Amino acid sequence: MNLNTLFFILKPFSSPLILSHIVLFYLIATNISCSVDPKFDACPSKTCGNQNISYPFYIQGIQEPFCGYPGFGISCDPSGFPILNLSNTQYIIHQIFYQNKTLRVSNLAFSNPPPNTTKPCLPRTQNLTTGNLFSVAPNQKGVILFYGCDLSSSLEEHRVGCYAEKESSSVVALYEEDKNIRSVTENCTGEGVATTTVADGIGGIRESLRKGLLLTWTASDCNTCTSTGGRCGFDLDPRVYAFRCFCTDRVHSAKCGLDDPGYSLFINLFTFQLYESILLPTYLHIIV
Ligand SMILES: *[C@@H]1O[C@H](CO)[C@@H](O)[C@H](O)[C@H]1NC(C)=O
Numbered sequence: 001m002n003l004n005t006l007f008f009i010l011k012p013f014s015s016p017l018i019l020s021h022i023v024l025f026y027l028i029a030t031n032i033s034c035s036v037d038p039k040f041d042a043c044p045s046k047t048c049g050n051q052n053i054s055y056p057f058y059i060q061g062i063q064e065p066f067c068g069y070p071g072f073g074i075s076c077d078p079s080g081f082p083i084l085n086l087s088n089t090q091y092i093i094h095q096i097f098y099q100n101k102t103l104r105v106s107n108l109a110f111s112n113p114p115p116n117t118t119k120p121c122l123p124r125t126q127n128l129t130t131g132n133l134f135s136v137a138p139n140q141k142g143v144i145l146f147y148g149c150d151l152s153s154s155l156e157e158h159r160v161g162c163y164a165e166k167e168s169s170s171v172v173a174l175y176e177e178d179k180n181i182r183s184v185t186e187n188c189t190g191e192g193v194a195t196t197t198v199a200d201g202i203g204g205i206r207e208s209l210r211k212g213l214l215l216t217w218t219a220s221d222c223n224t225c226t227s228t229g230g231r232c233g234f235d236l237d238p239r240v241y242a243f244r245c246f247c248t249d250r251v252h253s254a255k256c257g258l259d260d261p262g263y264s265l266f267i268n269l270f271t272f273q274l275y276e277s278i279l280l281p282t283y284l285h286i287i288v
């Protein structure tokens with residue numbers, strides 16, 4: 001072919017506009033195929049103390065809220081305890097069993113010794129209220145706590161500690177079926193406070209309070225997402241406000257892979273628009 005023909009073939013590519021189209025398309029294409037989705041990147045599990053924290057939990061200020069489920073924000077105490085707030089009461093998270101959506105927590109006030117506190121006496125607590133997201137797991141024992149008690153030594157085994165508001169008096173714990181409850185009530189101030197503890201029968205009631213109780217949680221299941229290589233999270237946008245599975249390629253509605261009809265339609269449309277807006281004009285430029 002002669003020089004004229006060659007010039008005719010290459011001429012379109014010499015146009016800066018077309019070159020920029022080609023470069024832009026190249027950049028977008030490599031961006032789609034090579035980089036990992038930023039939400040996937042943002043949500044690896046983190047450790048707090050010896051616990052792995054991942055969906056539905058997220059550590060406030062350390063993990064993005066979209067890495068967890070709404071209401072499952074926890075804090076990581078400087079001394080390395082994950083802390084869950086339940087109705088204004090702080091609970092230490094001792095163990096999280098992700099596979100059956102269970103966790104063991106204990107009221108921070110009853111941890112023994114309380115992490116980094118110099119005050120050994122116990123403040124009055126509130127009845128255990130779990131809210132909608134958590135519920136008390138079955139097969140545990142109800143406990144009633146009494147504050148400001150002035151007791152005979154026969155109840156020494158039920159004594160949990162001194163009472164912060166009147167240090168010469170005691171805090172006493174009894175299982176709810178204990179026949180001593182009536183007489184104890186008379187020697188304490190205020191009404192009893194209800195809580196629950198694991199019922200493994202090992203150690204006394206003090207030890208049971210320290211071990212705490214098992215809670216189960218309610219949040220969209222994560223197994224399908226993680227088993228396909230994704231990381232679970234939540235789209236907090238009020239128009240979506242739903243569970244999401246963050247995969248290396250993009251955000252999916254339930255799991256990673258191709259069979260995700262809603263999103264692949266979206267991506268197909270997106271690709272088509274890309275084709276229409278970038279490739280088509282480029283071809284047209286070349287042809288004309
Ligand atoms: C936390 O996760 C890592 C990696 O998945 C694992 O190796 C480690 O055993 C886990 N630790 C606990 C306490 O579950």
Ligand SMILES: *[C@@H]1O[C@H](CO)[C@@H](O)[C@H](O)[C@H]1NC(C)=O
Pocket residue numbers: 060073074075083084085088090
């Ligand atoms: C829990 O409550 C404590 C004190 O009331 C507060 O400092 C902390 O930020 C709360 N943590 C979360 C995760 O809400």
Ligand SMILES: *[C@@H]1O[C@H](CO)[C@@H](O)[C@H](O)[C@H]1NC(C)=O
Pocket residue numbers: 078079115116
């Ligand atoms: C709590 O005590 C541990 C061990 O003594 C120490 O490393 C940590 O810095 C303390 N945390 C606070 C908040 O004082």
Ligand SMILES: *[C@@H]1O[C@H](CO)[C@@H](O)[C@H](O)[C@H]1NC(C)=O
Pocket residue numbers: 097100102137138214216
């Ligand atoms: C979940 O699994 C743990 C560990 O196997 C177990 O201790 C706990 O009782 C289970 N939770 C429920 C609700 O059964």
Ligand SMILES: *[C@@H]1O[C@H](CO)[C@@H](O)[C@H](O)[C@H]1NC(C)=O
Pocket residue numbers: 150151152155183184186187
């Ligand atoms: C309650 O107090 C009275 C008087 O101090 C004492 O005699 C009694 O043993 C106490 N009752 C119990 C259950 O400790």
Ligand SMILES: *[C@@H]1O[C@H](CO)[C@@H](O)[C@H](O)[C@H]1NC(C)=O
Pocket residue numbers: 127191192193194
């Ligand atoms: C706490 O629980 C006890 C025992 O179930 C109950 O009698 C009491 O009314 C409850 N107190 C509050 C403030 O809900």
